[in-house]
Amino acid sequence: xxxxxxxxxxxxxxxxxxxxxxxxxxxxxxxxxxxxxxxxxxxxxxxxxxxxxxxxxxxxxxxxxxxxxxxxxxxxxxxxxxxxxxxxxxxxxxxxxxxxxxxxxxxxxxxxxxxxxxxxxxxxxxxxxxxxxxxxxxxxxxxxxxxxxxxxxxxxxxxxxxxxxxxxxxxxxxxxxxxxxxxxxxxxxxxxxxxxxxxxxxxxxxxxxxxxxxxxxxxxxxxxxxxxxxxxxxxxxxxxxxxxxxxxxxxxxxxxxxxxxxxxxxxxxxxxxxxxxxxxxxxxxxxxxxxx
Amino acid sequence: xxxxxxxxxxxxxxxxxxxxxxxxxxxxxxxxxxxxxxxxxxxxxxxxxxxxxxxxxxxxxxxxxxxxxxxxxxxxxxxxxxxxxxxxxxxxxxxxxxxxxxxxxxxxxxxxxxxxxxxxxxxxxxxxxxxxxxxxxxxxxxxxxxxxxxxxxxxxxxxxxxxxxxxxxxxxxxxxxxxxxxxxxxxxxxxxxxxxxxxxxxxxxxxxxxxxxxxxxxxxxxxxxxxxxxxxxxxxxxxxxxxxxxxxxxxxxxxxxx
Amino acid sequence: xxxxxxxxxxxxxxxxxxxxxxxxxxxxxxxxxxxxxxxxxxxxxxxxxxxxxxxxxxxxxxxxxxxxxxxxxxxxxxxxxxxxxxxxxxxxxxxxxxxxxxxxxxxxxxxxxxxxxxxxxxxxxxxxxxxxxxxxxxxxxxxxxxxxxxxxxxxxxxxxxxxxxxxxxxxxxxxxxxxxxxxxxxxxxxxxxxxxxxxxxxxxxxxxxxxxxxxxxxxxxxxxxxxxxxxxxxxxxxxxxxxxxxxxxxxxxxxxxxxxxxxxxxxxxxxxxxxxxxxxxxxxxxxxxxxxxx
Numbered sequence: 106x107x108x109x110x111x112x113x114x115x116x117x118x119x120x121x122x123x124x125x126x127x128x129x130x131x132x133x134x135x136x137x138x139x140x141x142x143x144x145x146x147x148x149x150x151x152x153x154x155x156x157x158x159x160x161x162x163x164x165x166x167x168x169x170x171x172x173x174x175x176x177x178x179x180x181x182x183x184x185x186x187x188x189x190x191x192x193x194x195x196x197x198x199x200x201x202x203x204x205x206x207x208x209x210x211x212x213x214x215x216x217x218x219x220x221x222x223x224x225x226x227x228x229x230x231x232x233x234x235x236x237x238x239x240x241x242x243x244x245x246x247x248x249x250x251x252x253x254x255x256x257x258x259x260x261x262x263x264x265x266x267x268x269x270x271x272x273x274x275x276x277x278x279x280x281x282x283x284x285x286x287x288x289x290x291x292x293x294x295x296x297x298x299x300x301x302x303x304x305x306x307x308x309x310x311x312x313x314x315x316x317x318x319x320x321x322x323x324x325x326x327x328x329x330x331x332x333x334x335x336x337x338x339x340x341x342x343x344x345x346x347x348x349x350x351x352x353x354x355x356x357x358x359x360x361x362x363x364x365x366x367x368x369x370x371x372x373x374x375x376x377x378x379x380x381x382x383x384x385x386x387x388x389x390x391x392x393x394x395x396x397x
Numbered sequence: 398x399x400x401x402x403x404x405x406x407x408x409x410x411x412x413x414x415x416x417x418x419x420x421x422x423x424x425x426x427x428x429x430x431x432x433x434x435x436x437x438x439x440x441x442x443x444x445x446x447x448x449x450x451x452x453x454x455x456x457x458x459x460x461x462x463x464x465x466x467x468x469x470x471x472x473x474x475x476x477x478x479x480x481x482x483x484x485x486x487x488x489x490x491x492x493x494x495x496x497x498x499x500x501x502x503x504x505x506x507x508x509x510x511x512x513x514x515x516x517x518x519x520x521x522x523x524x525x526x527x528x529x530x531x532x533x534x535x536x537x538x539x540x541x542x543x544x545x546x547x548x549x550x551x552x553x554x555x556x557x558x559x560x561x562x563x564x565x566x567x568x569x570x571x572x573x574x575x576x577x578x579x580x581x582x583x584x585x586x587x588x589x590x591x592x593x594x595x596x597x598x599x600x601x602x603x604x605x606x607x608x609x610x611x612x613x614x615x616x617x618x619x620x621x622x623x624x625x626x627x628x629x630x631x632x633x634x635x636x637x638x639x640x641x642x643x644x645x646x647x648x649x650x651x652x653x654x655x
Numbered sequence: 656x657x658x659x660x661x662x663x664x665x666x667x668x669x670x671x672x673x674x675x676x677x678x679x680x681x682x683x684x685x686x687x688x689x690x691x692x693x694x695x696x697x698x699x700x701x702x703x704x705x706x707x708x709x710x711x712x713x714x715x716x717x718x719x720x721x722x723x724x725x726x727x728x729x730x731x732x733x734x735x736x737x738x739x740x741x742x743x744x745x746x747x748x749x750x751x752x753x754x755x756x757x758x759x760x761x762x763x764x765x766x767x768x769x770x771x772x773x774x775x776x777x778x779x780x781x782x783x784x785x786x787x788x789x790x791x792x793x794x795x796x797x798x799x800x801x802x803x804x805x806x807x808x809x810x811x812x813x814x815x816x817x818x819x820x821x822x823x824x825x826x827x828x829x830x831x832x833x834x835x836x837x838x839x840x841x842x843x844x845x846x847x848x849x850x851x852x853x854x855x856x857x858x859x860x861x862x863x864x865x866x867x868x869x870x871x872x873x874x875x876x877x878x879x880x881x882x883x884x885x886x887x888x889x890x891x892x893x894x895x896x897x898x899x900x901x902x903x904x905x906x907x908x909x910x911x912x913x914x915x916x917x918x919x920x921x922x923x924x925x926x927x928x929x930x931x932x933x934x935x936x937x938x939x940x941x942x943x944x945x946x947x948x949x
Contacts, residue, residue, distance in 0.1 A: 447820055448820075449816070449820070468819075468824075469819045470820070470823055473819075473820055473821055473822035474822050488813065489809070489813065489877065489925050490806070490810075494806060497803070497806065498807065498810045498818070499821055502823045504802070504804045508799070508804065508831070511798060511802035511803070511804050512794075512798050513798065521803075522802070525803070561821065562821075565822055
């Protein structure tokens with residue numbers, strides 16, 4: 106039973122990383138019906154910012170995390186302003202946007218390998234590695250921080266989307282951006298806000314992932330679990346993204362400890378296939394489909 | 398039984414009753430009009446019949462076959478064709494290639510023959526080319542056959558869409574606002590064009606249109622929708638004199654003459 | 656001479672695979688991030704048949720292609736039906752690619768070899784075989800894309816909903832083209848296996864998938880000759896720019912981004928490469944110089 110609780114805690118902590126990634130991805134998808142495959146590199150750049158902030162500038166952990174979120178948010182917005190928006194204005198096929206996103210997913214990590222060096226490194230925070238022992242189980246402090254900050258971030262996000270005017274604009278745009286624009290909502294502003302929030306989620310998730318595992322230029326590939334979680338939860342559904350992210354983290358940890366560790370990464374894929382076959386709209390989804 | 402029978406059709410989107418309890422029918426060779434103020438549900442009816450949206454209640458019979466639940470491409474092969482409010486021709490293809498898609502929506506030869514470019518394949522390609530020219534001739538566009546479709550002026554793109562629809566050899570043609578964006582001179586040309594088309598092909602045509610002069614000229618029978626429900630049905634004269642119809646349109650009429 | 660031959664054979668293998676991918680992504684418009692998995696399936700299948708069952712070269716390649724095509728249904732069936740977003744398909748291709756790699760890396764049966772892969776595959780892909788297969792691929796795919804099948808694919812890419820209302824069976828066309836593209840990549844994978852004589856699961860990762868996609872994007876989305884030429888370029892140039900090899904992947908990424916911003920339809924766009932305009936240009940200038948010299 107103790108082992109179960111231990112695994113449960115681990116599952117929740119990795120689940121909150123996935124949930125943040127899934128939400129960040131879903132934010133952009135719900136409004137633009139478009140997958141930002143450059144999301145992984147955004148996460149990586151944010152994490153590296155925190156890494157260097159701590160190791161070179163000796164910033165405290167919280168400050169580094171905030172920096173990570175800021176850097177990731179800025180990179181995210183730059184992608185939108187420099188690449189996606191001009192392409193959308195030229196009425197590019199969705200295929201082209203996806204290829205551009207993939208281009209970023211190829212350029213940025215490989216550029217980072219050359220500039221930062223491809224090595225795997227540990228997140229430089231002693232505090233994060235320290236553990237709390239309670240009731241016979243050992244929980245890394247980082248996990249608790251991850252869970253706590255994720256919940257705070259998600260609650261803030263929820264309040265922002267449902268209680269503020271800009272949030273209303275975002276939700277309207279996600280339903281129908283054309284009508285939203287006609288209603289006077291500044292869709293361009295909405296886009297910028299969305300990309301900042303999406304990036305910030307990625308930066309936060311990256312820090313927790315870095316604390317739990319390690320930091321390396323190709324760490325953006327973890328974002329794929331976020332995409333899968335978001336698809337499982339229902340493309341375009343934010344609550345779905347959170348639920349599936351947690352579920353995925355939980356399932357991965359359980360299967361990894363009770364069945365086999367080698368096939369841990371297959372859990373995500375298996376879940377995706379199962380959901381797509383039996384519940385194509387996802388667990389909570391609205392069933393987004395390609396607009397013409 | 399009529400060619401097209403729509404009984405108590407209801408299509409809801411969430412809480413919005415886009416179409417509610419609408420019934421009408423069309424016989425082979427009819428030329429009917431479907432009019433109503435913006436948002437009345439006209440295009441939604443088209444979408445319901447062609448299988449794009451799923452009705453929540455009602456029945457649709459075409460040539461005796463119940464359409465609800467069928468895939469749109471199956472419905473197209475049963476003999477219903479349509480054009481779109483925002484024209485959807487293939488901009489990067491040549492004009493005749495656009496029409497060919499209508500002819501060959503199911504390719505007429507297999508994968509291996511296509512890869513080997515057998516004489517049979519060459520023959521079928523030639524036949525398809527000839528046939529596409531025939532349909533272009535019907536709409537008076539043969540001279541544009543090799544033009545890139547996206548480069549055509551608006552009016553010709555509309556005609557191309559009609560040619561492509563005709564190429565599917567339908568029994569019923571839905572035209573969705575073909576006169577949109579035209580001035581009165583162009584509209585009158587369109588009227589003559591559609592009149593001749595109807596005479597030459599003997600198709601059943603249902604027309605959605607806001608240019609009321611066009612509808613009154615062409616259609617023997619007109620159905621009026623308002624706020625998703627059927628308001629009236631009758632000859633052009635009857636509709637023009639129907640006080641309910643006038644009231645429904647009064648807002649629009651006022652704007653026109655203001 | 657052996658060095659040049661090596662580059663040519665590599666280019667031919669890439670051409671066979673790109674011919675498959677250009678059909679799916681260029682003409683049909685379906686974005687695939689994991690086509691390397693089909694090369695993987697083709698490579699392993701043909702290698703196992705070749706080594707353990709002494710199956711000759713071409714039948715082994717064909718078997719690899721067929722198995723790749725059949726396995727593509729696993730991705731295609733859940734993600735291509737109904738009105739699911741094409742993002743689902745893209746994510747599924749990536750997931751499937753990773754899954755296959757993971758499974759093969761941990762499958763320690765002697766035929767498969769786990770993470771160490773298979774070695775000792777007979778070297779049967781010589782220059783002749785490679786060139787013949789590449790030429791055949793170009794021929795088949797060129798004819799296919801210019802046939803009614805190819806035109807329907809373009810129609811789906813440009814206006815899927817409208818095409819359905821004209822009578823196109825979207826799901827069937829998508830699955831069909833997916834299977835054909837998987838087949839070509841499977842054969843390419845087999846060619847690879849019989850050239851390098853050893854294969855490991857890690858070769859068939861996102862780098863390979865991205866390389867193939869870059870060739871299609873660079874060459875042109877509605878063209879066969881464009882991507883073929885781009886493939887030759889992309890295979891040959893890195894060899895001559897060895898000093899840039901570390902930056903090669905980053906440059907590919909940059910190429911994708913720049914192409915999408917500047918000329919998304921690719922260098923060739925919607926046309927096929929033809930020598931006719933060049934010949935005409937030369938003829939005109941010849942005539943000009945004649946007039947001047949008189």
